[in-house]
Amino acid sequence: MKILVPVKRVIDYNVKPRVKSDGTGVDLANVKMSMNPFDEIAVEEALRLKEKGAAAEVVAVSIGPDKAQETLRTALAMGADRAILVVAEDVEPLGVAKILAKIVEEEAPGLVILGKQAIDDDSNQTGQMLAALTGRPQGTFASKVEVKGDAVEVTREVDGGLETVSLKTPAIVTTDLRLNEPRYASLPNIMKAKSKPLAQKTPADYGVDVSPRLKTLKVTEPPVRSAGIKVADVDALVAKLKELGVTA
Amino acid sequence: MSVLVWVEHDNASVKDATLAAVTAAGKLGEVHALVAGSGCGAAADAAAKIAGVGKVLVADDAAYGHALAENVAPLVAGLMSNYDAFVAPATSNGKNIAPRVAALLDVMQISDILSVESADTFTRPIYAGNAIATVQSSDAKKVITVRGTAFAKADATGGSASVEAVSGSGDAGLSSFVSAEIAKQERPELTSAKIIVSGGRALKDADTFASTILPLADKLGAGVGASRAAVDAGYVPNDYQVGQTGKIVAPEVYIAVGISGAIQHLAGMKDSKVIVAINKDEDAPIFQVADIGLVGDLYTVVPELVSKL
Numbered sequence: 001m002k003i004l005v006p007v008k009r010v011i012d013y014n015v016k017p018r019v020k021s022d023g024t025g026v027d028l029a030n031v032k033m034s035m036n037p038f039d040e041i042a043v044e045e046a047l048r049l050k051e052k053g054a055a056a057e058v059v060a061v062s063i064g065p066d067k068a069q070e071t072l073r074t075a076l077a078m079g080a081d082r083a084i085l086v087v088a089e090d091v092e093p094l095g096v097a098k099i100l101a102k103i104v105e106e107e108a109p110g111l112v113i114l115g116k117q118a119i120d121d122d123s124n125q126t127g128q129m130l131a132a133l134t135g136r137p138q139g140t141f142a143s144k145v146e147v148k149g150d151a152v153e154v155t156r157e158v159d160g161g162l163e164t165v166s167l168k169t170p171a172i173v174t175t176d177l178r179l180n181e182p183r184y185a186s187l188p189n190i191m192k193a194k195s196k197p198l199a200q201k202t203p204a205d206y207g208v209d210v211s212p213r214l215k216t217l218k219v220t221e222p223p224v225r226s227a228g229i230k231v232a233d234v235d236a237l238v239a240k241l242k243e244l245g246v247t248a
Numbered sequence: 249m250s251v252l253v254w255v256e257h258d259n260a261s262v263k264d265a266t267l268a269a270v271t272a273a274g275k276l277g278e279v280h281a282l283v284a285g286s287g288c289g290a291a292a293d294a295a296a297k298i299a300g301v302g303k304v305l306v307a308d309d310a311a312y313g314h315a316l317a318e319n320v321a322p323l324v325a326g327l328m329s330n331y332d333a334f335v336a337p338a339t340s341n342g343k344n345i346a347p348r349v350a351a352l353l354d355v356m357q358i359s360d361i362l363s364v365e366s367a368d369t370f371t372r373p374i375y376a377g378n379a380i381a382t383v384q385s386s387d388a389k390k391v392i393t394v395r396g397t398a399f400a401k402a403d404a405t406g407g408s409a410s411v412e413a414v415s416g417s418g419d420a421g422l423s424s425f426v427s428a429e430i431a432k433q434e435r436p437e438l439t440s441a442k443i444i445v446s447g448g449r450a451l452k453d454a455d456t457f458a459s460t461i462l463p464l465a466d467k468l469g470a471g472v473g474a475s476r477a478a479v480d481a482g483y484v485p486n487d488y489q490v491g492q493t494g495k496i497v498a499p500e501v502y503i504a505v506g507i508s509g510a511i512q513h514l515a516g517m518k519d520s521k522v523i524v525a526i527n528k529d530e531d532a533p534i535f536q537v538a539d540i541g542l543v544g545d546l547y548t549v550v551p552e553l554v555s556k557l
Binding site for chain 1: 381420
């Protein structure tokens, strides 16, 4: 079985995003960029399935700017076998899902494992959309993935707890935080990754129209919460809470 | 404009998140509600009483019992020939199903809206709520998920909508429900609790979390939350997590105990009316958003607080 893992280059999760003063977006100039954390978990899960013998090949794919090559090299350094870069800027989840659907058609992976959401646009859509476009079942927000013959059992993090579903493969899985802890790429593997195959494509190669459906009219800072007061001791805190009507 | 709202329910009653979605949908046009489930007649009757709902569609079929997206999304997409917008609360079901519906309709979804500016323009948080985007959709139909804390809840009573049975193609044969472990919470649900007591990594382990946080929550009749660090460390189950990727909460009072205040945690609770922080590190970022802060050792402060409240 082949596993396809889409990855996205996003602002590093440790960087505090700043809204541009002209309100057109978030300032990404000279900001550290990394692989979306949920996608790292997806790569890790694919590699673990391969190491267990459940998968034969792991293919990483990214739809993004030229520099998304770095993100793909990270996936290759972690252990993915080869990579595909579809060069396109600011493609919405629907467009990404359409390109991925074409790649799924070509590559015929038994599983596609994606991050549940990207930490830049927080859309949480691509996996579900890809599942719809390919007519495949979806196991979203996964905290456990088990391949069982021609099915995959996915334990999902849902409101109130956990839910396990069984999906016929081929299937789409999106990762939640507690699925695994991604490995770090070792230096020798980083060097090795440089010579692994990385194919370059464009949306036109797949005949997909990625023109946006949403227009961002403006981007603003959220209302700022200012720091309040500090109280000296528990008695003062209890008094404050009582003022707010919080009592036992 | 006519709007179809996804009703979040447990077959017997309607979940609060639905009520906020009804309010958001009401800003767009006439609201009809879809109750999909198995043996969900009581939930449909409850949905018919929600103020502002004009009609309830019930799809009662074993295939819809666990809200599997593979079965439910084609049902919704089929019904959408009569509607201009599909609105779902941003619950785990809503987030699972709505994008599948959107792709079936060739629509780009607008996730987690905070406000309705006009029939095609909405605001939504991006970058963990560090920025708010105003977006305009050019799609003929809209597919939207709604952040529950951003809209007032519609009245659960007062309406008298008609109830009409609908059917879809049923089981797509792609997926099946295996099991669920739903944590039994005798405390208020996080998304509707008036007071929340949340614990962080400083609580050391599951026993310490339970013996420190729970007495305070019990005393106040509060819901219990946790930071991602505390959940990752296994102190409490995943559904306690408050943050960018966990639950988004906005209670009257949020008491953060031993939580430093990482960006992704603040994203989940900074709309709380009053934030109280207890932390021994006076430079912890949580104090930058807290209305009332107390610098101190939580192991002495919290028990003292419990005894004096």
